[in-house]
Amino acid sequence: xxxxxxxxxxxxxxxxxxxxxxxxxxxxxxxxxxxxxxxxxxxxxxxxxxxxxxxxxxxxxxxxxxxxxxxxxxxxxxxxxxxxxxxxxxxxxxxxxxxxxxxxxxxxxxxxxxxxxxxxxxxxxxxxxxxxxxxxxxxxxxxxxxxxxxxxxxxxxxxxxxxxxxxxxxxxxxxxxxxxxxxxxxxxxxxxxxxxxxxxxxxxxxxxxxxxxxxxxxxxxxxxxxxxxxxxxxxxxxxxxxxxxxxxxxxxxxxxxxxxxxxxxxxxxxxxxxxxxxxxxxxxxxxxxxxxxxxxxxxxxxxxxxxxxxxxxxxxxxxxxxxxxxxxxxxxxxxxxxxxxxxxxxxxxxxxxxxxxxxxxxxxxxxxxxxxxxxxxxx
Amino acid sequence: xxxxxxxxxxxxxxxxxxxxxxxxxxxxxxxxxxxxxxxxxxxxxxxxxxxxxxxxxxxxxxxxxxxxxxxxxxxxxxxxxxxxxxxxxxxxxxxxxxxxxxxxxxxxxxxxxxxxxxxxxxxxxxxxxxxxxxxxxxxxxxxxxxxxxxxxxxxxxxxxxxxxxxxxxxxxxxxxxxxxxxxxxxxxxxxxxxxxxxxxxxxxxxxxxxxxxxxxxxxxxxxxxxxxxxxxxxxxxxxxxxxxxxxxxxxxxxxxxxxxxxxxxxxxxxxxxxxxxxxxxxxxxxxxxxxxxxxxxxxxxxxxxxxxxxxxxxxxxxxxxxxxxxxxxxxxxxxxxxxxxxxxxxxxxxxxxxxxxxxxxxxxxxxxxxxxxxxxxxx
Numbered sequence: 001x002x003x004x005x006x007x008x009x010x011x012x013x014x015x016x017x018x019x020x021x022x023x024x025x026x027x028x029x030x031x032x033x034x035x036x037x038x039x040x041x042x043x044x045x046x047x048x049x050x051x052x053x054x055x056x057x058x059x060x061x062x063x064x065x066x067x068x069x070x071x072x073x074x075x076x077x078x079x080x081x082x083x084x085x086x087x088x089x090x091x092x093x094x095x096x097x098x099x100x101x102x103x104x105x106x107x108x109x110x111x112x113x114x115x116x117x118x119x120x121x122x123x124x125x126x127x128x129x130x131x132x133x134x135x136x137x138x139x140x141x142x143x144x145x146x147x148x149x150x151x152x153x154x155x156x157x158x159x160x161x162x163x164x165x166x167x168x169x170x171x172x173x174x175x176x177x178x179x180x181x182x183x184x185x186x187x188x189x190x191x192x193x194x195x196x197x198x199x200x201x202x203x204x205x206x207x208x209x210x211x212x213x214x215x216x217x218x219x220x221x222x223x224x225x226x227x228x229x230x231x232x233x234x235x236x237x238x239x240x241x242x243x244x245x246x247x248x249x250x251x252x253x254x255x256x257x258x259x260x261x262x263x264x265x266x267x268x269x270x271x272x273x274x275x276x277x278x279x280x281x282x283x284x285x286x287x288x289x290x291x292x293x294x295x296x297x298x299x300x301x302x303x304x305x306x307x308x309x310x311x312x313x314x315x316x317x318x319x320x321x322x323x324x325x326x327x328x329x330x331x332x333x334x335x336x337x338x339x340x341x342x343x344x345x346x347x348x349x350x351x352x353x354x355x356x357x358x359x360x361x362x363x364x365x366x367x368x369x370x371x372x373x374x375x376x377x378x379x
Numbered sequence: 380x381x382x383x384x385x386x387x388x389x390x391x392x393x394x395x396x397x398x399x400x401x402x403x404x405x406x407x408x409x410x411x412x413x414x415x416x417x418x419x420x421x422x423x424x425x426x427x428x429x430x431x432x433x434x435x436x437x438x439x440x441x442x443x444x445x446x447x448x449x450x451x452x453x454x455x456x457x458x459x460x461x462x463x464x465x466x467x468x469x470x471x472x473x474x475x476x477x478x479x480x481x482x483x484x485x486x487x488x489x490x491x492x493x494x495x496x497x498x499x500x501x502x503x504x505x506x507x508x509x510x511x512x513x514x515x516x517x518x519x520x521x522x523x524x525x526x527x528x529x530x531x532x533x534x535x536x537x538x539x540x541x542x543x544x545x546x547x548x549x550x551x552x553x554x555x556x557x558x559x560x561x562x563x564x565x566x567x568x569x570x571x572x573x574x575x576x577x578x579x580x581x582x583x584x585x586x587x588x589x590x591x592x593x594x595x596x597x598x599x600x601x602x603x604x605x606x607x608x609x610x611x612x613x614x615x616x617x618x619x620x621x622x623x624x625x626x627x628x629x630x631x632x633x634x635x636x637x638x639x640x641x642x643x644x645x646x647x648x649x650x651x652x653x654x655x656x657x658x659x660x661x662x663x664x665x666x667x668x669x670x671x672x673x674x675x676x677x678x679x680x681x682x683x684x685x686x687x688x689x690x691x692x693x694x695x696x697x698x699x700x701x702x703x704x705x706x707x708x709x710x711x712x713x714x715x716x717x718x719x720x721x722x723x724x725x726x727x728x729x730x731x732x733x734x735x736x737x738x739x740x741x742x743x744x745x746x747x748x749x750x751x752x753x754x755x756x757x758x
Contacts, residue, residue, distance in 0.1 A: 011405045011621065022622065023402015026390045026575050028697060059577050060600065061438045061618040067600045098599045190618060196405050198438045198577045198620035220477045221439065221446045222600075239440040239569060241577035242390065243401065318407060 004313070007347050008320045009139050009168060009294035011190040011197060012337040015254060018194055021247040029242050035234030037249050042231065044252035048260070049185070049203050050176040056202045056227045057248075059241040062167040062188030065200035066095055068222035069133075069163050069184045073204070073211040076100045078130040080163075081122055083114050083150070087140035087323050088165055092133040099217055104129075110141045110326060111296070113289040116149055123153050131161045136169035140323050142296035142332055143287040144169070151181030161208050167191055168293040170201075172267045172336045174260045183208040189244055192267075192293065192336040194251045199244040267292045269378045270335035270344050276374055277348040277367035281355065286322075286330050293336040296322070303358050304328050311354040317347050341375050383692070386726050387699040388518050388547060388673040390569040390576060391716040394633060397573055400626040408621050414613030416628050421610065423631035427639070428564070428582050429555040435581045435606045436627075438620040441546040441567030444579035445474055447601035448512075448542050448563045452583070452590040455479045457509040459542075460501055462493050462529070466519035466702050467544055471512040478596055483508075489520045489705060490675070492668040495528055502532050510540045515548035519702050521675035521711055522666040523548070530560030540587050546570055547672040549580075551646045551715045553639045562587040568623055571646075571672065571715040573630045578623040646671045648757045649714035649723050655753055656727040656746035660734065665701075665709050672715040675701070682737050683707050690733040696726050720754050 006013050014022075027034055045055040058064050074080070078101050082093045085108035096103045104122060108114055114134075123129060132154050134145050147164060154162040161183035166175050170185070171192025177185045182205070189199035204224065212225055220226075226237040255263060271292035275285060278297045286296030299305040306321050306328050322330040333347055348367045355362045385392050393401075406413055424434040437443050453459070457480050461472045464487035475482045483501060487493055493513075502508060511533050513524050526543060533541040540562035545554050549564070550571025556564045561584070568578035583603065591604055599605075605616040634642060650671035654664060657676045665675030678684040685700050685707050701709040712726055727746045734741045 006405070006407060008407050008409075010618070011407060014405050019402050019404060023398050025398060026385070026393050026569070028385060028387050028390060029576075030699075031697075059438075059440045060443070061620070063617040064439070064600045095599050099597050188618070190405070190621075196620070196622040197408075197618040198623060218478050218596075220474050221443045238442040239389070239567070239576040241440070241575070242569075243575040244577060318410075320409075 002314070002316045004318055005316055005343070005346065006318050007334050008318055009142070009191070009332055009334040009336070012192070012194060012334055012339070014196070015194055015251065015338045017250045017254060018247045021250045022196070022243055024243070024246070026242060029240055030235070034242065037246055038240070039234040041245055041249040041252065044249065044256060045201060047256060048170070048252065050174070051178050051203065053178070053206070054204065054228050054232070056224060056231055057236070057240065057245060058200045058202065058222060058227070059198065059239070060200050061197045062186065062200050063091065064222060065186035065188065065202045066091065066165060068202055068219070068224060069186055070095050070099050070101070071217040071219040071222060072215055072224040073161060073184060073208050074099070074101055074130060075214060075216040077102055079104065079126060079128055080131040080133055081106060081126070081129055083132065083134040083145060084108060085113065085141060085143060085145065086110050086135070086138040088135045088138055088167070092165065096133065111143060111286045111288060113143055113145050119150070119153060123157065127157060129157055129160045131163050133163045135165045136175065137166070137172065137291040137293045139168045139294065141287055142291050142294045144289050144291040147180050147182065155181055161211065168291065168336060171255060171263070172291070172293045174264050177203050177205065189248065193248060194254070194337045195244055195247050199241045199248060267336060269375065270339055270341065271295060272378070273341065273344045273371035273374045274333055274335055274348065277371040280370040281352060281362055281367040286326070294332050294334045296330050296332045298330050300355070300360050303360065305331050308354060308358065311357060312350050315350045315353060317350040319347070344371055381693070381695045383697055384695055384722070384725065385697050386713050387697055388521070388570070388711055388713040388715070389567075391571070391573060391713055391718070393575070394573055394630065394717045396629045396633060397626045400629045401575070401622055403622070403625070405621060408619055409614070413621065416625055417619070418613040420624055420628040420631065423628065423635060424580060426635055427549065427631065429553070430557050430582065432557070432585070433583065433607050433611070435603060435610055436615070436619065436624060437579045437581065437601060437606070438577065438618070439579050440576045441565065441579050442470065443601060444565035444567070444581045445470065445544060447581055447598070447603060448565055449474050449478050449480065450596040450598040450601055451594055451603040452540060452542075452563060452587050453478070453480055453509060454593060454595040456481055458483065458505060458507055459510040459512055460485060460505070460508055462511065462513040462524060463487060464492065464520060464522060464524065465489050465514070465517040467514045467517055467546075471544065475512065490522060490665045490667060492522055492524050498529070498532060502536065506536060508536055508539045510542050512542045514544040515554065516545070516551065516670040516672045518547045518673065520666055521670050521673045523668050523670040526559050526561065534560055540590065547670065547715060550634060550642070551670070551672045553643050556582050556584065568627065572627060573633070573716045574623055574626050578620045578627060646715060648754065649718055649720065650674060651757070652720065652723045652750035652753045653712055653714055653727065656750040659749040660731060660741055660746040665705070673711050673713045675709045675711045677709050679734070679739050682739065684710050687733060687737065690736060691729050694729045694732060696729040698726070724750055
């Protein structure tokens with residue numbers, strides 16, 4: 001008997017409280033009972049974002065909220081800069097192009113973050129930039145992009161919005177859009193919010209709000225104006241993902257009970273344990289600017305990463321692989337959401353075992369020891 | 380102690396098998412396990428639609444699939460006829476207008492269906508019509524619109540698609556798009572498919588498929604081309620609503636085990652029991668062409684329908700009210716999905732009791748008796 005443990009960067013395991021909330025008889029959404037839950041959930045999301053501004057929920061996966069960020073706040077031919085450093089950077093670019101924005105596609109080698117001088121140069125040459133689109137945490141390369149610099153440079157322009165995909169950073173870091181200077185922030189349910197996929201979330205700033213009237217792109221299902229009016233009163237323009245919202249209310253309880261400082265610290269420790277253990281074992285990290293949501297690591301030469309993932313699965317660990325040109329070269333280990341310290345010990349230990357079985361010279365327990373030390377010294 | 384029973388036309392009660400499927404730990408969507416479930420579910424949907432053509436699932440509520448019907452198969456300025464006979468007819472109109480189609484808005488009094496001569500006349504004067512948009516079952520007025528006539532008239536035109544919102548008809552009637560001649564058929568999860576909201580479904584014909592290349596409207600999240608390629612192989616372009624698809628696999632088992640003939644017959648009997656009981660009690664039906672998914676009925680003069688709904692809730696029955704100008708005038712009783720005969724006896728009896736308590740002259744048990752007779756004579 002082998003138990004399968006999910007360590008993929010989305011979906012991540014559901015806490016029992018969430019599973020319980022999901023496995024319930026449905027309630028109607030146009031009732032005081034649901035309105036009450038909806039408004040509670042909304043308020044908790046505002047706490048998560050440390051804001052009293054509008055935070056909207058859509059019945060869609062994260063890509064839906066990314067689409068909402070484009071169609072509500074931009075117009076045809078608006079010029080935007082896409083920080084394209086991975087699969088989800090490409091998604092920003094493709095979305096922006098689809099809706100006929102003019103895209104400056106700043107392509108960055110996978111695993112690296114943007115170059116400040118390069119961004120400064122682009123911005124200098126394009127003062128008419130209407131938006132900078134970026135992933136806070138690029139899941140495909142497990143890379144964190146600094147937002148502070150982008151926020152400064154964006155706000156130095158006349159009318160530029162900083163649009164952030166926080167799908168794998170919200171709930172891992174304290175992502176406070178008003179403090180950071182994010183204009184549009186989106187996230188999804190199946191990552192650190194510890195829910196099944198199917199619910200996406202969108203925050204927008206006062207500056208972004210002014211764009212709502214100007215935007216000439218057609219929108220209906222993802223209309224921020226339509227939802228904004230309704231959601232403030234605990235309703236939605238179209239039928240909401242009732243059971244996911246009820247479950248989100250529960251998972252936000254867990255998050256807020258832990259506290260955002262503790263949450264951020266836990267994720268930092270989980271990530272450090274994983275990264276340092278991998279280095280100790282002798283494996284190379286993919287990212288030069290690693291995110292605390294997941295760790296991408298190269299398998300040793302001669303060991304195909306996808307074959308290695310199957311070896312891990314035999315011991316009970318499911319991790320993700322690489323995409324596109326990284327396929328077969330890396331594995332990605334999630335540590336966002338419902339994970340604690342011993343979970344990371346399990347996955348590190350499994351990697352040691354699988355490396356050993358593949359004939360790779362590894363001191364069994366060395367990575368685990370490193371992770372244990374980090375844990376002991378951190379908490 | 381009063382038990383609340385949901386008789387609203389969406390969401391409707393979930394069967395225990397569905398609740399059980401929902402209340403489970405998540406699995407990853409890029410696994411043979413999920414691909415297998417996805418392909419099984421897809422095949423069962425094809426059985427439901429009696430087709431071997433593409434049937435797509437989107438992580439959205441029904442309105443999302445309605446939007447997909449517009450943005451994938453039409454182009455700016457395409458002229459379409461909207462059969463607008465209620466709240467959801469208005470939604471077709473608004474969607475089509477939002478995406479800059481030219482809309483002939485055929486407004487019909489709520490509770491009535493379209494006039495064949497009128498439709499013939501419109502079509503005769505507009506041979507360049509690119510689409511006819513209709514609700515099979517208009518939920519806001521509990522009205523069924525005949526599709527056969529629309530299909531004939533649509534196929535008589537050079538290049539016109541019949542686009543059908545089957546959100547409250549699929550799973551109530553046998554809606555076989557190829558036999559009827561429907562080009563695009565959409566439905567949603569929280570109606571007769573007996574799931575929470577958050578999953579929508581779209582069928583398209585061979586004729587509609589030819590439009591995919593021509594359509595010049597931007598689409599990304601709801602891209603039929605992107606999803607079509609992936610879903611045939613058991614994957615999706617963007618993260619799917621994993622737990623709803625797993626639950627749909629279960630609810631389709633229930634539907635296919637009952638059999639589509641039995642399913643249609645059961646819904647017909649439930650609807651007849653309700654309608655005939657209401658008439659027996661002396662209440663007037665809203666619709667001249669009532670749908671088997673829900674029954675709309677006027678409360679007697681002097682009894683506000685929304686106040687009456689509260690009276691029903693006190694006995695344990697939640698029904699829906701009227702929208703817009705029908706607010707306070709009608710109640711709507713669902714009988715689609717997870718309902719059986721005694722469920723209808725409960726709701727009929729509750730209505731008798733609430734009428735009696737409101738001082739309305741009613742022979743207690745008269746409506747119930749009528750419903751019992753219909754049941755006895757039908758099965």
